[in-house]
Amino acid sequence: MADEYGTTITTHALETRSELMWTVENVGPSGMRRLADLGLLGEDVTLSHFVWATDEDIAVVAGSGAAPVHCPGSNFRSSTGICRVRDILAAGGSLSIGTDGTAPGTGRTLSAR
Numbered sequence: 001m002a003d004e005y006g007t008t009i010t011t012h013a014l015e016t017r018s019e020l021m022w023t024v025e026n027v028g029p030s031g032m033r034r035l036a037d038l039g040l041l042g043e044d045v046t047l048s049h050f051v052w053a054t055d056e057d058i059a060v061v062a063g064s065g066a067a068p069v070h071c072p073g074s075n076f077r078s079s080t081g082i083c084r085v086r087d088i089l090a091a092g093g094s095l096s097i098g099t100d101g102t103a104p105g106t107g108r109t110l111s112a113r
Contacts, residue, residue: 008044013068014057015049016080030056032064041066048100049074050088051081058084062093074100 002009014020014031023031033056035041043065050068053061061068070083088095 002044008046009040010046010048010069013047013050014052015075017052020052020054030054030060032057032060036060036064043067046096048098049080050083051075053084053088055087058087058091058093062088062091065094067094067096069096069098069100071098071100 013035014023020031023034027034032041032053041061041064045064045066046069047061047066048069049071050057050061053068068083068088070085072082075081075083083095085095
């Protein structure tokens with residue numbers, strides 16, 4: 001539907017350890033591989049948080065052009081962890097910095113490649 005209407009997709013992905021564990025138990029070692037196989041990853045996709053990404057998740061996302069969005073303030077307040085920023089950039093991926101609606105300026109991101 002996003003392709004049909006020319007819109008982007010934003011979703012939370014691998015925000016918590018429990019989400020990673022559910023993914024491993026029900027989908028396999030890489031939730032992002034599953035999304036890629038379904039055709040759901042591309043340059044028009046942003047993945048909020050992306051804290052509990054495996055090495056394979058990072059490689060898949062970097063190759064797809066999708067952009068993880070690190071939300072340091074939100075992750076700090078919720079104690080979910082820290083996005084693997086250096087690893088994503090080292091893999092050739094892009095990255096945005098966001099607020100996840102918990103601070104003034106919601107919806108603003110700073111992107112890097």
